[in-house]
Amino acid sequence: MIPEDILLSFPARFLNYKKGDTIFSKGNYPSYYYQIRLGEVKMNNYNEEGKEFIQNIFTAGQSFGEPPLFIDEPYPANAVALSNVELIALGKDDFLKMLYQHPEVSIEINRSLARRLFYKAVMAPEISSQDSNKRLKTLFNYQKGHSNATDGPFTYMVPLTRQQIADLTGLRVETVIRGVKELEKEGYLLIRQRKIFLK
Amino acid sequence: MIPEDILLSFPARFLNYKKGDTIFSKGNYPSYYYQIRLGEVKMNNYNEEGKEFIQNIFTAGQSFGEPPLFIDEPYPANAVALSNVELIALGKDDFLKMLYQHPEVSIEINRSLARRLFYKAVMAPEISSQDSNKRLKTLFNYQKGHSNATDGPFTYMVPLTRQQIADLTGLRVETVIRGVKELEKEGYLLIRQRKIFLK
DNA sequence: GTAGTCTTATGATTGAGGTCATAAGTCGGC
DNA sequence: GCCGACTTATGACCTCAATCATAAGACTAC
Known part of the structure; x- marks a missing residue:
């Protein structure tokens, strides 16, 4: 600046x-x-x-x-x-x-x-990978790393719609929706009222 | 420099x-x-x-x-x-x-x-796309555009091995080999002695 | 020149993301 | 309060790049 x-x-x-x-x-x-x-x-x-x-x-x-x-x-x-x-x-x-x-x-x-x-x-290197969940994680890690949120687990809400996530990663909306659900099962993130919260 | x-x-x-x-x-x-x-x-x-x-x-x-x-x-x-x-x-x-x-x-x-x-x-945008031939074309166009070759069609030789092309685009060697062959059929490029020449 | 490695090549199989269809939930504007 | 657009969601099917196996051609070092 x-x-x-x-x-x-x-x-x-x-x-x-x-x-x-x-x-x-x-x-x-x-x-x-x-x-x-x-x-x-x-x-x-x-x-x-x-x-x-x-x-x-x-x-x-x-x-x-x-x-x-x-x-x-x-x-x-x-x-x-x-x-x-x-x-x-x-x-x-x-x-x-x-x-x-x-x-x-x-x-x-x-x-x-x-x-x-x-x-x-x-x-x-991650975006170019074929693995969709890896793309999602890379984006989320980047988002989290560039926020000021350090309040403990699951307090950072991803300020993006599923469509925007898809457009940022080159994936399809449906793939993103399925991907974040999988990542929730893995314990990587939390979905509350459709919003995505990161650990 | x-x-x-x-x-x-x-x-x-x-x-x-x-x-x-x-x-x-x-x-x-x-x-x-x-x-x-x-x-x-x-x-x-x-x-x-x-x-x-x-x-x-x-x-x-x-x-x-x-x-x-x-x-x-x-x-x-x-x-x-x-x-x-x-x-x-x-x-x-x-x-x-x-x-x-x-x-x-x-x-x-x-x-x-x-x-x-x-x-x-x-x-x-192209690397994130799922279409492998699009990834290849984007890399080739960039390579060509940033060389000094303006001698007419099929005079610019891509100075990369198939493996290097794969590593630059996030694809697999086999996919690159098959892709460049398809692109040759399309008339987009020419393969002479295994080397790739761009139009 | 010969071994060993890298590069190019080809076929068969498979799995994951795209695509298409459908629908319910949510939000904003009037 | 209602309509329309957007967002999230789910199932069925399909396509195509990854994967695995195999092999021939090219190059490099000794």
Whole structure:
């Protein structure tokens, strides 16, 4: 996350989107650095059959969509507001100027890209596996690890619908439903009022 | 890629590894920035059943293993020499000092992390798909798109064995062998002396 | 040149996830 | 309070990648 006073001095501006709005689309070339002040944004793709794949869900304080700013490529996915969101956006040229003038900001961006690569590296071997329950566990472990919930067993509720879980893991809704039931039998998680709680 | 004269001034040093040597292992904490002068390096994991997953293959001019230098995490995968390799290595503290003093180098590192994230973003939706031939096509398209081959149809040879393709896509060797044969029938690629050529 | 390993190849079998159909529970908007 | 859309759920069937077995071609080291 880059301090807002630095961003504003370059100058960045505020943008508002309503739930469901598209912030940018796959294939577009990037014009802005985006950082979330409020709300949630998902990055997703649709394959030929119309099946959704969610790359990532970003929350307040996180930036998204930087990679194409550095290389000469269009966005590989869409960005869609999951709630009403408030963004701070800085134009591409100003963004690069900022990195030249503020080495510590450039390192902070490196840090945030490094963090994302690190988790992709952790997830990729499991996601590529054929075993559906392993995919589910990997996602759940990631979710839990990135929450602040440390209140003891079965207090962390997965804030995702079965469909979203399916889209994040590349599985089908039915497979997710059957999978979480199996994982409950194994004692890996708990289902209360259809919500999933992790140990 | 960072210019060698800058690296040497900090000061970096040269390292040599023989084919098959391990450069670092999963779980180690990082001490160096590595850049390849000569040869190839793969980053890989093994799952519980011993199945290999190749995160990436790096060639001359590329750097690897930077993410853990920025965040306080151990390497999420191993780095293994695929051939005899000559590396240039710069200690962690000197590396960070260099980024502060040379903003353009910091941006270059951002660029290389961005390139890798982009690759992961392109691959993830297809890798998660159940359709094996789609996984293969995605890998091949990426390979082709990032080579310098623009000499017309079927001149780009995929520089990977069937096993490496399997480990990069999370499939089994047999599935890859059958898949590329199907893709040849479709006219998507050509097999000559067991080598795969892309249109 | 020869042994040993890696790579490519092919057939038979099987099991797990996808697909399709159907339905009940839940939630939001009017 | 009702309607419609979404979410969760369950059964039956099917498809296709994994698995296991076997073998031939290619390459590497000695």
